[in-house]
Amino acid sequence: MNAMNPTKRPPHPLPSEPVRRVEAGPWMIELLPAARYATRYVANRAAIGFAFESQRGVHAIGSDRVQPFDAVPNGLAFIPAGCDVLSESPTGGEYLRLLRTDGHSLDGDHVFNNRIDTQAITVATRMRAALLQPSPADDWEGWALTLADRVDAKSPLAPPRQGSIDGSRLRRLDEFIDAGIDGPLGVQAMAQMLGLSEGYFMRAFKHTTGKSPHSYLIDRRLAKARVLMRDADARLADIAQACGFSSQAHMATAFRLRMGISPATLRRQLMP
Secondary structure, three states: OOOOOOOOOOOOOOOOOOOEEEEEOOEEEEEEOOOOEEEEEEOOOOEEEEEOOOEEEEEEEOOOOOEEEEEOOOEEEEEOOOOEEEEEEOOOOOEEEEEEOOOOOOOOOOOEEEEEOHHHHHHHHHHHHHHHOOOOOOOHHHHHHHHHHHHOOOOOEOOOOOOOOOHHHHHHHHHHHHHOOOOOOOHHHHHHHHOOOHHHHHHHHHHHHOOOHHHHHHHHHHHHHHHHOOOOOOOHHHHHHHOOOOOHHHHHHHHHHHHOOOHHHHHHHHOO
16 A cells, blocks of 8 residues: 555645746746636736646636637646636646836737647746746747747647547546556556557557646646645655556656756745
8 A cells, every 4th residue: 555645635725836937137926836726807918828748627718708718738728918817726737927018019919828839838847847847948938039039930839630630639638647646657558548559549649738747647647746745744656546646756767857856856846
């Protein structure tokens, strides 16, 4: 039996991660943690968004029609100025947001989300790592301009519409991973759960999310570890085991490679 049950609720609500924010030149850049939210507003300036995790809820973007949404991981999004926004999610998901603060408009006048763009994925991942562990060498303005260019890209990669890892399948996959996150999960098991061949599953998943199933699984393990790390009494070795890592060292390596920060350093940031 595992030393730590990841589904057991602690006696008191765990603290949430802080909103991480940096201002660089004309840009305000925020990393919003995975947390329940409900918001409604009219955008007074355009915003670029990037969803690191799958998110589900209801929204009405530029419309009076409230409808369910499924945001795929690694999805680029854009909200133009003047757009009516209503969005609610019971869990949210880690989300990067960029705004210009100098009054200059961003190119683009159409709402979109779930756009998979390999260059945007690379830049957003670097920005997340820098927000978690800042460095004097961070190129905030360069990164922000690159993401802004991707918003106006003429030929972005888009998720396939038919026979793909759509929102319903991704939701089932998330539930499957979360239920077995403390053990070994392979591509074969994930493909079988969705009733797909391994080859098709790997191709469709990469096309839909911009990452491999293995990479997605590691990200889910890290996301779970970040939640459990908010419990000051939980040992890092137990958290690693509860999240399916072979050892605490394995978890630490994954944190450094994916987020540019060690688990111990991140935990110190979360403690009051």
